[in-house]
Amino acid sequence: MKVGVVVFPGSNCDRDALHAARLAGAEALSLWHEQTDLHGADALILPGGFAYGDYLRAGALARFSPIMGAVSDHAARGGLVLGICNGFQILAEAGLVPGALVRNASLRFEHRWIRLRVERRDTPFTSAVPDGMTLRMPVAHGEGCYVLPAADLRSLEERRGVLFRYDSPEGNPNGSAHDIAGVIDQAGNVCGLMPHPERASEAVLGSDDGLLLLRSLVASAAAAVAVPA
């Protein structure tokens, strides 16, 4: 079971993602954004960072990188794609997950520990999370405020497309609509979230809750678990 971590110019969490994927039991390899071959990766991670310096809008330029065609094809085939932070922004700009991430309501770069409520456990990204458990992990972003037009937000909620919400006591760090921290696409195999599970993948880092998401991904890709409707 191979996890490919896509590296854009300006990605800076790619090595953390490789390390966390290995901790979760996968073989992991880097995929430079200029290539169009996924080298047999069964699941993909678009890591955090500042691809293309976040110029224009976060993720706006990265979505046109050569590898993104292969990422879309992989997703269209039902392959798993996880976008973390900047990776989420890139997936949103590419239209692979719904919504847009805009400047934090606070106008500050928010970097701190938060708590995540997991809304569904019947997905390839959350299957290893014990029932009722909230996840402690850090956020570190300037543009993480999730927005979607009201009608689209309603349909997102109706189809249970919200996978993660910011929870108390720390609450919502960026002003996101409905406290949304992460979403899943309609088909159920592409997920984006602003918090960093890979930075919470070992107890020595302050939490290993994030490893549960990586373990879910790795186990689901390995078993080619049917995606939820």
Added chain:
Amino acid sequence: MAEFRFCVSVMPKPGILDPQGRAVEGSLPYLGVDSVSSVRIGRRVELTVEAATESGARTIVERLADDLLANPLIEAWTAEAIV
């Protein structure tokens, strides 16, 4: 072929939170200004297009605006020819 220069203005759509505009508005009292409201902050992009006609150039600008310069979920744009 000729060169045509365009300006694309990209603005947050009505109803989309614009914290930058709000922050600017929040500082106006420090300037002693109380007559200004609804501050919105967007982006202006100027570019040159090589094309046979202005309408041909405009078609290219419109495609760029739709696909790259603006995110249609949150932003609206207008394009005008400039000198």
